[in-house]
Each structure stands twice: as structure tokens, then as C-alpha cells.
Amino acid sequence: xxxxxxxxxxxxxxxxxxxxxxxxxxxxxxxxxxxxxxxxxxxxxxxxxxxxxxxxxxxxxxxxxxxxxxxxxxxxxxxxxxxxxxxxxxxxxxxxxxxxxxxxxxxxxxxxxxxxxxxxxxxxxxxxxxxxxxxxxxxxxxxxxxxxxxxxxxxxxxxxxxxxxxxxxxxxxxxxxxxxxxxxxxxxxxxxxxxxxxxxxxxxxxxxxxxxxxxxxxxxxxxxxxxxxxxxxxxxxxxxxxxxxxxxxxxxxxxxxxxxxxxxxxxxxxxxxxxxxxxxxxxxxxxxxxxxxxxxxxxxxxxxxxxxxxxxxxxxxxxxxxxxxxxxxxxxxxxxxxxxxxxxxxxxxxxxxxxxxxxxxxxxxxxxxxxxxxxxxxxxxxxxxxxxxxxxxxxxxxxxxxxxxxxxxxx
Amino acid sequence: xxxxxxxxxxxxxxxxxxxxxxxxxxxxxxxxxxxxxxxxxxxxxxxxxxxxxxxxxxxxxxxxxxxxxxxxxxxxxxxxxxxxxxxxxxxxxxxxxxxxxxxxxxxxxxxxxxxxxxxxxxxxxxxxxxxxxxxxxxxxxxxxxxxxxxxxxxxxxxxxxxxxxxxxxxxxxxxxxxxxxxxxxxxxxxxxxxxxxxxxxxxxxxxxxxxxxxxxxxxxxxxxxxxxxxxxxxxxxxxxxxxxxxxxxxxxxxxxxxxxxxxxxxxxxxxxxxxxxxxxxxxxxxxxxxxx
Numbered sequence: 001x002x003x004x005x006x007x008x009x010x011x012x013x014x015x016x017x018x019x020x021x022x023x024x025x026x027x028x029x030x031x032x033x034x035x036x037x038x039x040x041x042x043x044x045x046x047x048x049x050x051x052x053x054x055x056x057x058x059x060x061x062x063x064x065x066x067x068x069x070x071x072x073x074x075x076x077x078x079x080x081x082x083x084x085x086x087x088x089x090x091x092x093x094x095x096x097x098x099x100x101x102x103x104x105x106x107x108x109x110x111x112x113x114x115x116x117x118x119x120x121x122x123x124x125x126x127x128x129x130x131x132x133x134x135x136x137x138x139x140x141x142x143x144x145x146x147x148x149x150x151x152x153x154x155x156x157x158x159x160x161x162x163x164x165x166x167x168x169x170x171x172x173x174x175x176x177x178x179x180x181x182x183x184x185x186x187x188x189x190x191x192x193x194x195x196x197x198x199x200x201x202x203x204x205x206x207x208x209x210x211x212x213x214x215x216x217x218x219x220x221x222x223x224x225x226x227x228x229x230x231x232x233x234x235x236x237x238x239x240x241x242x243x244x245x246x247x248x249x250x251x252x253x254x255x256x257x258x259x260x261x262x263x264x265x266x267x268x269x270x271x272x273x274x275x276x277x278x279x280x281x282x283x284x285x286x287x288x289x290x291x292x293x294x295x296x297x298x299x300x301x302x303x304x305x306x307x308x309x310x311x312x313x314x315x316x317x318x319x320x321x322x323x324x325x326x327x328x329x330x331x332x333x334x335x336x337x338x339x340x341x342x343x344x345x346x347x348x349x350x351x352x353x354x355x356x357x358x359x360x361x362x363x364x365x366x367x368x369x370x371x372x373x374x375x376x377x378x379x380x381x382x383x384x385x386x387x388x389x390x391x392x393x394x395x396x397x398x399x400x401x402x403x404x405x406x407x408x409x410x411x
Numbered sequence: 412x413x414x415x416x417x418x419x420x421x422x423x424x425x426x427x428x429x430x431x432x433x434x435x436x437x438x439x440x441x442x443x444x445x446x447x448x449x450x451x452x453x454x455x456x457x458x459x460x461x462x463x464x465x466x467x468x469x470x471x472x473x474x475x476x477x478x479x480x481x482x483x484x485x486x487x488x489x490x491x492x493x494x495x496x497x498x499x500x501x502x503x504x505x506x507x508x509x510x511x512x513x514x515x516x517x518x519x520x521x522x523x524x525x526x527x528x529x530x531x532x533x534x535x536x537x538x539x540x541x542x543x544x545x546x547x548x549x550x551x552x553x554x555x556x557x558x559x560x561x562x563x564x565x566x567x568x569x570x571x572x573x574x575x576x577x578x579x580x581x582x583x584x585x586x587x588x589x590x591x592x593x594x595x596x597x598x599x600x601x602x603x604x605x606x607x608x609x610x611x612x613x614x615x616x617x618x619x620x621x622x623x624x625x626x627x628x629x630x631x632x633x634x635x636x637x638x639x640x641x642x643x644x645x646x647x648x649x650x651x652x653x654x655x656x657x658x659x660x661x662x663x664x665x666x667x668x669x670x671x672x673x674x675x676x677x678x679x680x681x682x683x684x685x686x687x688x689x690x691x692x693x694x695x696x697x698x699x700x701x702x703x
Binding site: 001004005008011012015016017221222225226227228229230231232233234235236237240241 | 456459460461481484485487489491493494495496497498499500504508509511512513514558568
């Protein structure tokens with residue numbers, strides 16, 4: 001029976017024509033790569049300064065897409081090599097251009113290096129292939145060096161912790177040493193488009209706006225339409241209906257976050273293209289110090305889950321707010337304010353992490369950029385877990401208070 | 412099956428909306444009659460469990476309805492004075508939804524049959540697939556009645572169910588309720604006497620939050636025996652008669668006018684058979700007719 005009520009609650013929200021139009025509009029906005037406009041403006045400024053002819057925005061987008069496609073294809077030639085083939089390729093390069101072709105600080109151009117076809121085929125010259133390998137090697141060295149420097153600091157801090165008998169600090173530093181000792185996956189191919197997709201908050205903001213539109217009216221709808229009185233006189237019109245409303249808001253919150261994530265992914269994929277999902281997240285500058293050896297695709301999925309969770313939390317909190325509001329207009333106004341606070345907390349690291357609000361989960365970068373943990377009775381616990389727990393508890397509490405307010409009898 | 416209201420009081424600040432109302436109802440249709448502002452809706456909403464009483468209690472089969480909670484609401488069908496609807500829903504969809512919130516345990520086919528039966532009952536079958544937003548006021552009122560009746564509740568509480576209905580629909584509804592009222596308690600609040608005159612087992616007269624009387628329509632009429640008269644007067648005398656006595660009805664008869672007078676017999680007047688409208692006017696003769 002509760003399942004049926006949830007379905008009806010979903011129907012009530014989604015049958016609204018305005019919601020349908022807004023949903024389409026916000027999904028489109030999620031998919032549009034607005035950051036390209038910024039890039040285009042920068043490029044035009046540089047072109048003008050250099051006296052180079054400028055190009056139109058569509059032509060610029062086309063160029064970006066074509067360049068991405070070309071880089072992707074060239075990278076694919078290299079990444080598709082088996083270990084043996086790669087060894088043979090490196091050997092042939094050393095034989096052709098010298099032993100230090102991959103390690104020399106400065107690589108002087110040599111005869112035949114830029115000619116096509118190269119050793120790797122029609123599309124990649126030897127110079128391009130050599131530079132690709134040199135780039136990967138440099139990047140691997142940097143990633144490994146960064147991990148080692150973290151371990152070094154953790155060891156020093158760990159020694160201090162032992163001296164001061166700080167159990168939490170000992171455990172924390174031991175864990176850091178353990179995590180950063182795991183060898184990072186080596187770079188094998190280019191990473192394209194992912195930084196644009198993963199660190200843009202556009203899709204999350206669009207999702208929150210749509211969630212606001214759907215959830216802020218979930219309880220006030222009955223008050224505005226005069227159906228609350230009727231519901232209050234039925235068997236399931238009180239507690240179960242309130243539960244169904246929260247469940248429906250939670251489901252729509254998660255689904256909306258998923259759809260906006262998907263739209264943004266598609267938008268990035270269609271413009272610059274996406275490449276390198278199997279590469280380590282350490283390849284992305286923002287996640288260079290990520291303590292976990294995650295592939296970029298894995299992080300994208302974690303981000304999706306976090307955004308869906310944030311969507312569920314925001315939807316439930318907005319629904320709880322609507323349960324205590326006297327009417328739709330007030331509820332939407334209060335919802336805008338509340339969402340504003342949540343988004344403010346998303347953009348600014350709070351002094352107290354547990355006050356970060358549900359929207360902070362929409363961009364989980366801060367939880368993965370370092371070993372970001374809290375002291376939970378002497379044990380290091382990732383803030384992501386604690387934040388999820390805090391928000392779950394807050395949602396349960398506010399949903400309970402909201403439903404109490406909704407079903408209470410008129411005075 | 413018994414619904415009892417015990418010494419019910421409801422106050423808003425210093426104003427008494429209900430002032431010690433008590434009655435007990437068994438199976439049958441009951442008309443809750445009173446002018447605007449008499450406390451009918453307040454009483455209905457307290458019985459429905461929407462409004463909190465200041466003191467007193469409502470019992471269902473001897474148990475306090477507040478303690479019964481869900482069990483009481485399972486037995487209740489309620490039509491509020493101004494029922495609301497989801498305008499984007501179709502009528503049949505809305506009835507299915509109401510069936511779900513009422514917790515009716517029906518299979519898909521049974522539910523389809525029930526919904527069709529309800530739509531038939533209120534003459535909305537043809538329009539059952541239309542969006543409620545496209546409905547007229549009367550159609551919405553009929554849908555409201557259908558939602559109250561779905562699930563065959565033992566206690567049917569109808570707050571002004573005929574508001575917005577045309578005369579034909581009023582008669583039809585009266586007959587429908589009369590038919591379905593078997594093994595039920597139906598409370599029908601109204602200020603339109605003809606709505607309940609022929610169907611009510613008992614009429615409860617409510618004035619200024621107090622229960623004036625509770626009798627069968629026949630008893631109420633009989634209580635006015637010897638107090639209803641007709642008198643033929645000239646047109647220019649009507650105003651002076653209206654100042655002197657309680658005039659119920661004014662009917663033209665050729666050059667003259669026939670007045671229906673309630674109270675003491677004026678000279679030359681002929682005694683008439685009292686009806687429920689006379690009783691209403693007689694009991695509520697001091698009401699100004701202000702709305703709540």
C-alpha cells in the first residue's frame with residue numbers, strides 16, 4: 001500500500017506541466033558546457049593580443065572537439081599496445097634516437113622524427129610518441145614523488161605522535177603510510193575531458209534547482225488545494241502519506257541528480273570528448289593526493305552516488321520544510337533561502353565540517369583530495385562517512401518533525 | 412453502531428463555536444440543520460477528527476475516537492465543505508488515490524469496478540477520464556461525494572454536499588444517499604431544509620453552537636401544529652404584517668397576497684399544515700443570517 005502511495009506522490013509532482021518544462025530546461029542547461037564560453041573568451045583575448053584572426057564560437061567548439069578527437073586517437077594507438085609491443089616500441093626508439101631519448105632533459109629533434117608514418121603507424125609521428133612516453137614518465141615520477149613526500153611527512157608526524165602518546169595521530173599517520181604506500185597505477189594514456197566534467201558544479205546546481213521545484217511543494221500542495229482535511233480523515237492519509245511524500249521526494253531527488261549527472265557527462269563527451277576513465281585519479285591535478293588508488297571512472301561513479309545522496313538529502317529537507325509551511329509560496333521562498341545556504345556551504349569550506357550541509361556531498365572532491373578524516377573517539381573516520389551519517393540523522397529528525405506538523409489537528 | 416457526542420465545547424478566544432453539544436446517533440440519515448455560523452462545520456470537523464475540541468469528546472461504539480485513531484478513520488467517509496482536488500489528476504485516478512489512502516484492500520479488477528460504481532453513482536461515468544481541472548463546480552462536488560462514499564464507510568459525514576448542485580442533481584444525490592444509507596450513520600449538514608426533509612431520520616437543529624432540538628422531521632412539523640396560518644392581505648399591507656409577525660412565505664394571489672404566518676393566530680387567518688421549512692424559520696427566527 002505504501003508503494004502505491006509513493007507512486008501517487010510521484011505522479012502528483014511529475015504531472016505538473018511547469019515541472020516538466022523546468023526539468024527539460026535544467027537538463028539541457030546541465031548538458032551545455034558553459035566553461036567553453038570562458039575558454040573561448042580567453043582564446044579570443046589572446047588571439048587579439050597576438051594579432052591573430054579570431055574565429056566564431058561554433059568554429060571554436062568544432063576545433064576543440066576535433067582536437068580532442070585527434071588526441072584521443074593518437075593516445076589510443078599507444079594505449080592499445082600490449083606490454084611486449086610497448087617494450088619493442090621503446091627499444092626501437094632507443095635504437096633510432098639514442099638511449100636517453102626518454103630520459104634526456106632536453107630532446108633535440110632528429111631526422112625522421114616528425115615524419116609520418118611513425119613506428120606506431122599512420123597517425124602518430126615518432127616525436128609525438130616519444131613525447132607521450134616522456135610525459136607519462138614525468139607524470140608517474142611526480143605522482144610517485146608526491147606519495148613518497150606524504151609518507152615522509154606522515155612518518156615524521158607519527159614519531160611526534162608516539163612521543164606525545166596521541167593515539168589518534170598515531171593511527172591516522174599509520175593509515176596514511178599504509179594508503180600512500182600502495183603503488184599508484186602508471187599513466188598509460190591521455191586523460192581528456194574528465195577534469196571539466198568532474199569538477200564542474202553546474203549539473204549539481206541544476207539538479208538542486210529542480211529538486212527545489214519538486215520538493216518544496218510536496219506538502220503544501222495539499223494545503224493549497226484544500227485536500228489536507230480530506231487526507232486527515234482517512235486511514236493512511238497521515239503517517240503513511242507523509243512517509244510516501246518523503247520517499248517520493250527522495251526518489252525524485254536521486255533520479256534528478258542522476259539525470260543531471262548523465263546530461264553533463266553527455267555534454268562534455270559530445271564537445272571535448274572523454275578519454276582515460278581507466279587512468280588513476282591522481283592524474284587529475286585536483287586529486288593528485290587522493291589516498292585511494294581509484295580509476296577516474298570509479299571516482300566519477302562515486303561522485304554520482306554522492307550527488308544522488310545529496311539530492312536525496314536536499315529533497316527530504318525541503319519536503320520537511322514544506323510540511324511546516326502554511327502554503328506553497330512561503331514554502332518555495334523558504335526553500336530558496338535554505339538551498340542558498342546549502343550552496344553557500346558547498347562553495348565555502350566550513351569551519352566545522354559537520355555543518356557543511358547536504359550539498360557539500362555533491363562535490364566530493366574535498367573528501368578525496370587528501371586523507372580527510374575526523375577524530376572519532378581516537379579513530380580516524382573519513383569525513384565522507386561522517387557527513388553521510390550526520391545528514392541521514394538530520395533528514396530523519398526533520399522528516400519526523402515535519403510529518404508531525406503536517407498531521408497535527410487544527411487548533 | 413453508535414456515534415455519540417458528549418458535551419462538546421469549542422472556543423475561539425472568548426467566542427463559543429460549540430457550547431456543550433451532546434447527542435447520540437444510530438444507523439440512519441441525520442440532518443444537521445442550522446443557519447450560517449451555527450457551528451455545523453465546526454461540529455463536523457471535530458467529528459471527522461480534523462479539529463481539536465476544547466472539551467468534551469466524540470465516541471464511536473463507546474470508544475473515544477481519538478484513541479481509536481486509524482480504526483475510526485477506517486469507518487469514516489468525509490466530504491468537507493469546500494473539498495479540494497488534484498487538478499492534474501483524472502477523476503477515476505483521484506478515486507483510486509482516495510481508495511489507496513483509505514487503505515482499501517482491493518484487487519485491480521475490484522478497484523476498477525468500485526471506481527466505476529462510484530462514478531456511476533454521482534453521474535460522472537462519462538467524464539471519468541477527464542482532468543479534474545476541467546470540471547465545473549457541480550461536477551467537483553459530485554466527485555467529492557464519490558470520494559466520501561468509496562470504501563462503503565459506516566459513518567458518512569457530508570458537510571453541505573448539495574452546494575453548487577442544480578435541482579436535478581440535488582434530488583438525484585438525495586436519492587443516492589438514501590439508498591446507500593442502509594447500515595450506516597449519515598450526517599448531512601445543511602441550511603437547505605428541502606435537502607434533508609424527506610430523507611432524514613432525525614433533524615438536529617443547531618443554533619449559535621447549541622443543539623436546540625433533535626427530532627424526526629414529522630415531530631418537528633407536529634410541534635408547530637396550531638402555529639402556522641395563512642392570511643390573505645392586500646399588497647400594501649405586507650410590510651406592516653412582516654413587522655408585526657413572523658412571515659414565512661409570501662405568495663401572490665390575484666390582486667392580493669397570501670402570507671404564511673408563524674406564531675399566534677392573527678384574526679381572519681386560516682390554520683395550515685406545518686412543514687419543515689416552517690419549523691426551520693420558527694426555530695431560527697432570531698438569526699441574522701450572518702456567515703461564520
